[in-house]
Amino acid sequence: MSYWLMKSEPDEFSIDDLAKRRTEPWSGVRNYQARNYMRDGMRVGDGVFFYHSSCAEPAIVGIAEVSRAAYPDPTQFDPRSDYFDAGSNREEPRWLMVEVRFKRKLKRNITLAELKERRELRDLILLRPGSRLSVSPVSKAHWDFILSLE
DNA sequence: GCCAACGTTGGC
DNA sequence: GCCAACGTTGGC
Numbered sequence: 001m002s003y004w005l006m007k008s009e010p011d012e013f014s015i016d017d018l019a020k021r022r023t024e025p026w027s028g029v030r031n032y033q034a035r036n037y038m039r040d041g042m043r044v045g046d047g048v049f050f051y052h053s054s055c056a057e058p059a060i061v062g063i064a065e066v067s068r069a070a071y072p073d074p075t076q077f078d079p080r081s082d083y084f085d086a087g088s089n090r091e092e093p094r095w096l097m098v099e100v101r102f103k104r105k106l107k108r109n110i111t112l113a114e115l116k117e118r119r120e121l122r123d124l125i126l127l128r129p130g131s132r133l134s135v136s137p138v139s140k141a142h143w144d145f146i147l148s149l150e
Numbered sequence: 151g152c153c154a155a156c157g158t159t160g161g162c
Numbered sequence: 163g164c165c166a167a168c169g170t171t172g173g174c
Contacts, residue, residue, distance in 0.1 A: 007160090031169080054160050112161080130167040132159045 002041055003138040005049040005060070005126055006100070015050050015062040018102045023067050026097045026135075027075045028083045034135040038070045038098050042135075047143060048100055051126070052109075059109035060146065068099035107150050120145050 006026065008014065018024055029035055048064040072093035075083035088094035115121050125136040138146075 009160090033169095058161070130159095132168065134159090 001046055002043065003047040003049070003140060003143040004037070004042060004066075005051055005136050005138050006064075007051045007053040007134045009054045010052045011055065014052065015102075015105055018050065018062070018064060018100070019105065021102070023099055023101045025068075025073075025099050027073045029073070029097060029134055030083060030085070030095060031132075031134060034133050035096055037133075037135050037137060039096050041137060042066050042070060042098050044069055047138075049138060049143075049146065057109065058112040060106065060115070061109050062105040063103040064100040065103055066098050067101035070096040070098050073097040110146060110149050114149070115146070118145070118149075 013024070026038075029038065044066050046066040048066060049060045050062040050064050051060050052058060072090075073083070073095040075081040076085040076088045076093065076095045077090060078084055083095075085094055112126075115124065116127060121127060121142060124138065124142050125131055125133060
């Protein structure tokens with residue numbers, strides 16, 4: 001079992017939205033590294049930290065799990081979608097997505113500021129300078145440590 | 151293959 | 163809204 005962190009802007013899709021929907025196709029990832037993590041790494045049942053980005057208080061706010069492994073993201077084929085990619089095609093889809101299922105909200109939000117204070121987390125990909133990956137791996141040690149902060 | 155220009159991300 | 167960091171694009 002592996003662990004991951006996925007970013008979402010709460011104005012677009014928040015942990016409360018996921019709680020209501022129960023499961024959500026994670027469409028719109030248009031970064032090759034993030035796609036490769038989904039394709040090569042993410043398996044059904046993997047743990048996911050749900051992170052709120054681009055907001056007043058960036059933080060890990062909840063836990064989800066992978067409920068479906070990578071499959072082609074249909075929005076790449078839809079000319080009306082913001083995520084349309086004219087360079088992709090159905091025979092060889094360029095972009096993939098996974099589906100995630102809500103597990104629970106954290107008892108309290110663990111803020112980016114707090115994560116940065118913890119020496120134990122200095123290698124967390126989220127905290128690497130300039131890291132903008134919307135999907136990134138989390139080691140079991142980091143996963144367990146972050147949960148211990150809850 | 152290089153690299154400048156451009157667009158995006160995301161914290162602040 | 164600013165801007166640093168990064169990825170992508172496209173001319174050469």
